[in-house]
Amino acid sequence: xxxxxxxxxxxxxxxxxxxxxxxxxxxxxxxxxxxxxxxxxxxxxxxxxxxxxxxxxxxxxxxxxxxxxxxxxxxxxxxxxxxxxxxxxxxxxxxxxxxxxxxxxxxxxxxxxxxxxxxxxxxxxxxxxxxxxxxxxxxxxxxxxxxxxxxxxxxxxxxxxxxxxxxxxxxxxxxxxxxxxxxxxxxxxxxxxxxxxxxxxxxxxxxxxxxxxxxxxxxxxxxxxxxxxxxxxxxxxxxxxxxxxxxxxxxxxxxxxxxxxxxxxxxxxxxxxxxxxxxxxxxxxxxxxxx
Amino acid sequence: xxxxxxxxxxxxxxxxxxxxxxxxxxxxxxxxxxxxxxxxxxxxxxxxxxxxxxxxxxxxxxxxxxxxxxxxxxxxxxxxxxxxxxxxxxxxxxxxxxxxxxxxxxxxxxxxxxxxxxxxxxxxxxxxxxxxxxxxxxxxxxxxxxxxxxxxxxxxxxxxxxxxxxxxxxxxxxxxxxxxxxxxxxxxxxxxxxxxxxxxxxxxxxxxxxxxxxxxxxxxxxxxxxxxxxxxxxxxxxxxxxxxxxxxxxxxxxxxxxxxxxxxxxxxxxxxxxxxxxxxxxxxxxxxxxxxxxxxxxxxxxxxxxxxxxxxxxxxxxxxxxxxxxxxxxxxxxxxxxxxxxxxxxxxxxxxxxxxxxxxxxxxxxxxxxxxxxxxxxxxxxxxxxxxxxxxxxxxxxxxxx
Numbered sequence: 183x184x185x186x187x188x189x190x191x192x193x194x195x196x197x198x199x200x201x202x203x204x205x206x207x208x209x210x211x212x213x214x215x216x217x218x219x220x221x222x223x224x225x226x227x228x229x230x231x232x233x234x235x236x237x238x239x240x241x242x243x244x245x246x247x248x249x250x251x252x253x254x255x256x257x258x259x260x261x262x263x264x265x266x267x268x269x270x271x272x273x274x275x276x277x278x279x280x281x282x283x284x285x286x287x288x289x290x291x292x293x294x295x296x297x298x299x300x301x302x303x304x305x306x307x308x309x310x311x312x313x314x315x316x317x318x319x320x321x322x323x324x325x326x327x328x329x330x331x332x333x334x335x336x337x338x339x340x341x342x343x344x345x346x347x348x349x350x351x352x353x354x355x356x357x358x359x360x361x362x363x364x365x366x367x368x369x370x371x372x373x374x375x376x377x378x379x380x381x382x383x384x385x386x387x388x389x390x391x392x393x394x395x396x397x398x399x400x401x402x403x404x405x406x407x408x409x410x411x412x413x414x415x416x417x418x419x420x421x422x423x424x425x426x427x428x429x430x431x432x433x434x435x436x437x438x439x440x441x442x443x444x445x446x447x448x449x450x451x452x453x454x455x456x457x458x459x460x461x462x463x464x465x466x467x468x469x470x471x472x473x
Numbered sequence: 474x475x476x477x478x479x480x481x482x483x484x485x486x487x488x489x490x491x492x493x494x495x496x497x498x499x500x501x502x503x504x505x506x507x508x509x510x511x512x513x514x515x516x517x518x519x520x521x522x523x524x525x526x527x528x529x530x531x532x533x534x535x536x537x538x539x540x541x542x543x544x545x546x547x548x549x550x551x552x553x554x555x556x557x558x559x560x561x562x563x564x565x566x567x568x569x570x571x572x573x574x575x576x577x578x579x580x581x582x583x584x585x586x587x588x589x590x591x592x593x594x595x596x597x598x599x600x601x602x603x604x605x606x607x608x609x610x611x612x613x614x615x616x617x618x619x620x621x622x623x624x625x626x627x628x629x630x631x632x633x634x635x636x637x638x639x640x641x642x643x644x645x646x647x648x649x650x651x652x653x654x655x656x657x658x659x660x661x662x663x664x665x666x667x668x669x670x671x672x673x674x675x676x677x678x679x680x681x682x683x684x685x686x687x688x689x690x691x692x693x694x695x696x697x698x699x700x701x702x703x704x705x706x707x708x709x710x711x712x713x714x715x716x717x718x719x720x721x722x723x724x725x726x727x728x729x730x731x732x733x734x735x736x737x738x739x740x741x742x743x744x745x746x747x748x749x750x751x752x753x754x755x756x757x758x759x760x761x762x763x764x765x766x767x768x769x770x771x772x773x774x775x776x777x778x779x780x781x782x783x784x785x786x787x788x789x790x791x792x793x794x795x796x797x798x799x800x801x802x803x804x805x806x807x808x809x810x811x812x813x814x815x816x817x818x819x820x821x822x823x824x825x826x827x828x829x830x831x832x833x834x835x836x837x838x839x840x841x842x843x844x845x846x847x848x849x850x851x852x853x854x855x856x857x858x859x860x861x862x863x864x865x866x867x868x869x870x871x872x873x874x875x
Binding site for chain 1: 513677679684719720739
C-alpha cells in the first residue's frame with residue numbers, strides 16, 4: 183500500500199510538471215486555434231533567465247514576476263513574427279512551421295548564452311522530503327502542484343468572469359463576428375500568446391529545481407505536456423490537471439509494475455485511444471465546425 | 474593554394490621565433506581532436522580537449538616533433554553519431570590530419586572510426602570505454618584504432634569486485650540508461666556478477682532526460698537491494714541520487730567512471746556523496762609528473778574551485794598526445810601505417826600522467842590500460858578522492874601495464 187501511495191504521489195508530482203507546461207498550449211488554442219510548438223523552449227528560456235537572475239542575487243520569489251514579464255514579452259514576439267503572418271493569409275499550417283522554427287532558434291540562442299550543460303537550479307524550499315500518508319514528498323513538488331492548481335483557477339476565472347476573458351472566448355468562437363462586435367481580435371491573440379509564454383516561463387522556474395536546467399530541457403517535457411493537453415482536452419483547464427495526473431501516474435506505475443523500459447508507452451497508448459474515441463479530449467467541448 | 478600561403482607564413486614566423494633549424498619551416502603536424510564540447514557529456518569532452526591542448530603546448534615549446542610543430546584541429550561532435558561521421562570525413566579529406574585523438578561516446582567512436590581505418594590514419598580513443606571499440610576491425614589485417622582509456626570489460630568486474638567482494642553486498646540492483654553505453658555496460662555488469670554467482674535483484678532502465686526515477690528506485694528498494702550499480706552519464710545519475718534523497722532510501726552507489734563527472738557531483742549535491750567509481754587518475758599530486766600536470770592544468774585553464782571537471786578525461790587526453798608524439802618520432806614520418814607500426818612497438822617508455830607506458834600496444838592488443846591500473850575514487854565534499862587510503866599510499870608507485 184505504501185508503495186502504491188508513493189507511486190501515486192510521485193505520479194501526481196510528475197503529472198503536474200506536465201500540466202503546468204500544458205496550460206500554455208491551451209491558452210493560445212483558446213483564441214486563435216493555433217498552438218505554440220515552441221512551448222518547451224519558452225519554458226526553458228524562462229528557467230534559464232530565472233537561473234541567471236537568482237545567480238545575480240535576486241530572491242527566488244522576487245524573481246518570479248520578472249521571469250513572467252520576460253515570458254510575456256517573448257510570447258508576444260513569437261506571435262508577431264511567427265503566427266500573425268500565417269493567420270493573416272489564412273494559412274492552415276504556416277504557424278506550425280514558424281513556431282517550431284522559432285523554438286529551434288530560441289534553443290540555439292540559449293545554447294550559446296548559457297552553454298549546453300545541465301545546471302542546478304537552487305531550490306527555494308528545503309530539499310529534505312516530508313512524510314505524507316507514509317510516502318515521501320518533496321516540498322518543491324507540493325509547490326508545483328499548488329502552482330498548477332492556481333494557474334488552472336486563474337485561467338478558468340479569467341475566461342468566465344472577466345470582460346477580457348469573454349473577449350477571448352468570443353474570439354475563439356467566431357473570430358470574424360467578434361471583430362464586428364468591436365473586439366480587437368489581433369490584440370486578443372497577441373495577448374493570449376504573451377499569456378501562454380508567461381505561464382511557460384513561470385512553469386519553467388517552478389519545475390527547474392526538480393528537473394535539471396539546460397537548453398535541452400524543453401524538448402522532452404514540451405512533448406509530454408502536449409500529450410497531456412490532448413488527453414485532457416485543449417479547451418478545459420480542469421482537463422489539463424486530470425490529463426497530467428493520468429499521464430504521470432501511468433508512467434510511474436507502469437515503470438514499477440510492468441517494466442521501466444516501457445514506462446512511456448501506456449500514456450501514449452492512452453493518447454491514441456483518446457484521439458480515436460474523443461478527439462476533443464476527455465474534458466474538451468466537441469466543437470462543431472460548419473463548413 | 475591561396476589559403477596555404479598565410480599558413481606557411483605563420484609557420485615560418487613560428488619557426489623563426491623558436492630559432493630552430495631550417496627544416497622547422499615545414500608545415501605543422503595536424504592532429505584531429507574530436508569530442509563533445511557541449512551537451513551532457515561536455516565535462517568529459519572539454520577536460521579531454523584541455524588535456525590535449527596542454528600536452529601539445531608543452532611539446533611545441535620543447536621544439537615539436539620531428540622539428541615540426543603540432544597543431545590541434547578541434548571539432549565538436551555534440552555526442553551525435555552523425556556529427557562524428559561528418560567530422561571524421563572533414564578531418565581526413567579537408568584537414569588531412571596525421572592522426573586523431575578523442576571520442577568520449579562509444580556510439581560516436583564506433584560510427585566515426587571506420588573512416589580513419591579506411592584512410593589508414595591512426596585513432597587514439599582517449600575516453601570512450603565501450604569494450605568493442607578496439608575490436609571493431611579485428612578481422613582486417615591492419616587495425617588503426619588504439620585506446621588509452623579503461624574499457625568496460627575492466628570497469629564492470631571492478632565495480633562488481635568492489636560491491637560484492639570488498640563491501641560484501643549480497644543483493645544489488647543495476648540501473649543503466651537506454652543508450653549504447655548504458656546497455657553494453659549493463660551486459661558487462663551482469664556477466665561480471667554471474668562469475669561471482671550473483672543475480673541482480675533488479676535491472677532497471679531509464680532514458681536520457683528522465684526527470685523522475687521513483688519507479689526504478691522503488692523496484693530496487695522493494696527487491697531489497699543493498700547497493701545500486703549504475704551505468705549512465707552525469708545528469709541522470711544525479712537524478713538517481715536526488716530520487717534516493719526524496720524516497721529517504723540511501724544505499725551506496727557504485728558505478729562506472731562517469732560518477733566522477735562534474736555535472737553528477739554538482740547536480741546531486743549532498744545526496745551524491747559517497748558514490749564510488751573506477752578512476753585511472755585522481756586529482757592528487759602523487760607523483761612529480763602528476764603534480765606538474767595538475768599545476769599547469771589549473772594555471773592554464775583555471776577551472777572553478779580548482780577542480781578539474783573530469784580529471785580522468787584530462788589526464789587521458791594529455792597522455793594520448795604524448796603517446797602519439799612518441800610514435801611519430803619513432804616512425805620518423807607522418808604516414809599513418811608507419812605511425813601505427815611504431816605504436817604497436819614503442820621502443821622507449823612514455824611517461825604519462827596515468828601510468829608510464831612501457832610497450833603499451835602490440836599487434837593484437839590495442840588497449841593501453843589494464844585492470845591493475847585504475848583505482849576506486851569516491852565523491853567527497855564535491856570532489857573525487859581516493860576511496861581507499863591504501864590506494865593513495867601506493868599511488869606514488871606507478872602501476873604498469875600487465
